[in-house]
Amino acid sequence: xxxxxxxxxxxxxxxxxxxxxxxxxxxxxxxxxxxxxxxxxxxxxxxxxxxxxxxxxxxxxxxxxxxxxxxxxxxxxxxxxxxxxxxxxxxxxxxxxxxxxxxxxxxxxxxxx
Amino acid sequence: xxxxxxxxxxxxxxxxxxxxxxxxxxxxxxxxxxxxxxxxxxxxxxxxxxxxxxxxxxxxxxxxxxxxxxxxxxxxxxxxxxxxxxxxxxxxxxxxxxxxxxxxxxxxxxxxxxxxxxxxxxxxxxxxxxxxxxxxxxxxxxxxxxxxxxxxxxxxxxxxxxxxxxxxxxxxxxxxxxxxxxxxxxxxxxxxxxxxxxxxxxxxxxxxxxxxxxxxxxxxxxxxxxxxxxxxxxxxxxxxxxxxxxxxxxxxxxxxxxxxxxxxxxxxxxxxxxxxxxxxxxxxxxxxxxxxxxxxxxxxxxxxxxxxxxxxxxxxxxxxxxxxxxxxxxxxxxxxxxxxxxxxxxxxxxxxxxxxxxxxxxxxxxxxxxxxxxxxxxxxxxxxxxxxxxxxxxxxxxxxxxxxxxxxxxxxxxxxxxxxxxxxxxxxxxxxxxx
Numbered sequence: 001x002x003x004x005x006x007x008x009x010x011x012x013x014x015x016x017x018x019x020x021x022x023x024x025x026x027x028x029x030x031x032x033x034x035x036x037x038x039x040x041x042x043x044x045x046x047x048x049x050x051x052x053x054x055x056x057x058x059x060x061x062x063x064x065x066x067x068x069x070x071x072x073x074x075x076x077x078x079x080x081x082x083x084x085x086x087x088x089x090x091x092x093x094x095x096x097x098x099x100x101x102x103x104x105x106x107x108x109x110x111x112x113x
Numbered sequence: 114x115x116x117x118x119x120x121x122x123x124x125x126x127x128x129x130x131x132x133x134x135x136x137x138x139x140x141x142x143x144x145x146x147x148x149x150x151x152x153x154x155x156x157x158x159x160x161x162x163x164x165x166x167x168x169x170x171x172x173x174x175x176x177x178x179x180x181x182x183x184x185x186x187x188x189x190x191x192x193x194x195x196x197x198x199x200x201x202x203x204x205x206x207x208x209x210x211x212x213x214x215x216x217x218x219x220x221x222x223x224x225x226x227x228x229x230x231x232x233x234x235x236x237x238x239x240x241x242x243x244x245x246x247x248x249x250x251x252x253x254x255x256x257x258x259x260x261x262x263x264x265x266x267x268x269x270x271x272x273x274x275x276x277x278x279x280x281x282x283x284x285x286x287x288x289x290x291x292x293x294x295x296x297x298x299x300x301x302x303x304x305x306x307x308x309x310x311x312x313x314x315x316x317x318x319x320x321x322x323x324x325x326x327x328x329x330x331x332x333x334x335x336x337x338x339x340x341x342x343x344x345x346x347x348x349x350x351x352x353x354x355x356x357x358x359x360x361x362x363x364x365x366x367x368x369x370x371x372x373x374x375x376x377x378x379x380x381x382x383x384x385x386x387x388x389x390x391x392x393x394x395x396x397x398x399x400x401x402x403x404x405x406x407x408x409x410x411x412x413x414x415x416x417x418x419x420x421x422x423x424x425x426x427x428x429x430x431x432x433x434x435x436x437x438x439x440x441x442x443x444x445x446x447x448x449x450x451x452x453x454x455x456x457x458x459x460x461x462x463x464x465x466x467x468x469x470x471x472x473x474x475x476x477x478x479x480x481x482x483x484x485x486x487x488x489x490x491x492x493x494x495x496x497x498x499x500x501x502x503x504x505x506x507x508x509x510x511x512x513x514x515x516x517x518x519x520x521x522x523x524x525x526x527x528x529x530x531x532x533x534x535x536x537x538x539x540x541x542x543x544x545x546x547x548x
Binding site for chain 1: 184185186188189190191192194195196199
């Protein structure tokens with residue numbers, strides 16, 4: 001078993017409260033399924049759309065990322081799967097895909113020093 | 114609310130659940146004082162408790178373990194709020210009441226402990242109120258509840274009401290707790306009031322919740338519910354303006370709640386299925402005979418005697434035997450009644466029971482044996498448990514001192530004794546004084 005990170009993008013921020021409620025129910029259902037199959041290493045959290053970006057040698061601080069940007073990460077999760085293909089398969093159940101979002105699947109890098 | 118919270122926090126965090134509820138009520142007092150009472154107070158309280166719970170879950174995530182059933186749903190913001198939301202939804206709450214009722218009737222707890230827990234956790238009674246309901250001290254009840262909660266907290270999870278086998282094992286205990294609860298409200302050994310209708314109402318409410326559950330809707334539960342309805346129907350006529358108990362035989366039956374009578378009779382019919390004949394069935398049947406009689410003299414006492422005969426074979430106890438003897442006296446005269454009383458097995462268990470002595474007194478009075486009657490009434494008076502009983506028995510001692518002129522009283526007294534007796538049936542044979 002290896003570990004992978006899911007980075008979610010494309011959350012529908014203009015959703016109505018009822019739509020949000022329904023979507024949350026879908027997430028809970030997906031989580032329960034992943035949990036039941038032993039895939040969840042760390043359930044992670046959703047992330048707020050605001051924040052700061054610190055960059056460069058000068059450690060400059062900018063506002064961002066802006067919530068409208070399509071490539072803002074909405075949340076993360078850590079899962080266990082046999083391999084990348086398996087992790088990709090599992091990610092297809094994610095509700096964010098139904099609203100046109102995406103799941104970036106990244107293997108955890110193991111350093112052997 | 115506590116039941117829902119223990120589902121989230123886990124049974125081992127029962128104290129935390131109580132704190133959160135307490136906080137919600139405190140908040141309510143603060144806010145409502147300024148903004149007025151909201152349109153839906155209980156919904157307001159629920160939401161407040163739920164939000165407080167979310168707070169606790171977030172802040173204490175690393176410090177505590179919560180309900181094992183919740184698994185990892187509490188760990189992540191993806192699932193925390195919706196999972197808690199689900200537990201606070203209406204159908205879940207009803208389930209939780211049942212769950213909690215069964216959890217309170219833990220086999221390692223005494224009956225008194227079980228009932229005390231039900232009253233405290235499910236009905237929200239304060240320790241002082243429970244103490245007066247069971248004629249015990251605040252300290253004793255406090256200790257009993259603390260011990261009981263420890264036993265509960267030690268169990269890993271709330272009782273799982275989806276397990277049919279466990280359900281039917283504990284159901285009798287739940288019945289018993291509800292029965293005792295109702296009885297305490299109907300008879301009232303408490304020092305203040307003769308009758309505590311709110312206890313009866315709580316018992317009926319919880320029995321209704323039990324009936325609504327697929328595993329809970331057994332014939333015995335129906336019989337218990339019938340029994341409660343039929344007795345509760347008489348409550349309006351049971352206490353007079355001065356707070357004295359009025360005997361069944363002298364009650365103004367036009368004051369009986371006919372809707373409850375109808376409800377009770379219907380439930381009694383529904384209970385007549387299957388092979389199970391519980392004590393509740395028999396008691397409910399006795400109550401139904403009274404309910405259907407137009408007045409005291411119209412009552413089929415022979416049928417009542419026969420029902421007590423049945424009860425004596427299935428659930429014998431000194432109190433049942435006493436009630437049976439009284440019914441026999443009503444049917445066949447005081448000598449027969451006395452005969453029956455004298456042949457009660459385990460009569461000594463009734464020694465501390467004022468109405469045992471009072472019944473002897475009354476029967477002697479009816480036979481014209483005034484000295485003997487007075488002796489018995491004095492003995493009864495010494496055992497009286499509250500002002501109402503003392504007043505009542507005082508009058509009997511005076512009646513015994515009278516003589517021929519008092520002939521008018523025996524009938525009344527007899528009625529009153531019967532009236533009190535008919536609420537005393539303790540089918541497990543224990544004297545309620547021990548509570």
